[in-house]
Amino acid sequence: MENMNHDHMHGMNNQSSGGMMHRHRMMMHMTFFWGKNAEILFSGWPGTRTGMYVLALIVVFLLAFMVEWISHSQLIKPGSTRHVAAGLVQTLLHALRVGLAYLVMLAIMSFNGGVFLAAVAGHALGFLLFGSRVFKKSSAPVPGKTSDLPPMSC
Template structure:
């Protein structure tokens, strides 16, 4: 039966029945793997932000929709902004891939925390904190301008 409260111990099943650990060596290895996955999760967040800032330059041009010919693709929800070239498709695909990997990894980490093992919880939180420290805090953080929240 699955635990529904936090517990401490080396016996834990993480995510899959095949990832059932009963020894101290396996438990420590599991905590290290989850710690690394957590750091990678924060690194992916930074990589996506960097990709967004580098790919946003020259991404679209603000051409009024009246000046658009019939064969030019148009983004109607963006108020007549015209999409230039097929590179936008590649950038959007890569951005979506990074987002999907980051979100998928985040959900897997959340499900691992739901094993309710105290060591697993602390390992994931520590990995996220270390990843944040190295990749997102202070001067290491990329300067990402969000046009929705500009003041």
């Protein structure tokens, strides 16, 4: 029993095939690497298929993009008299933003260079569209208010 737990802790998988035991060691990278053979967020995903790796990069990009959208959104109308409702919406948005940001962070911890670039690109495009002055309307905003949520801090 002790050997099985020891093997499990080191990422060893025993698979029986025709009465023979095969051991496969999962490689966990601790430095950045390039390539499509990575595990991102879930065990065995995206696997070794190029299409699934591209899908994983798109998912990471969209997660990072959504973090920026939520960070710079103004879904609560200024001067809202429903403080409890506004507070609940604000709390929900905060929880969603933090959850998505953690998913992006965990994806980056795969140490895959493509995943890192997809996350940075998602944050950059999201900020360009929602946080920068490039696409801002010329209407006068409420003084001191830039979004429904306070800025993220580490």
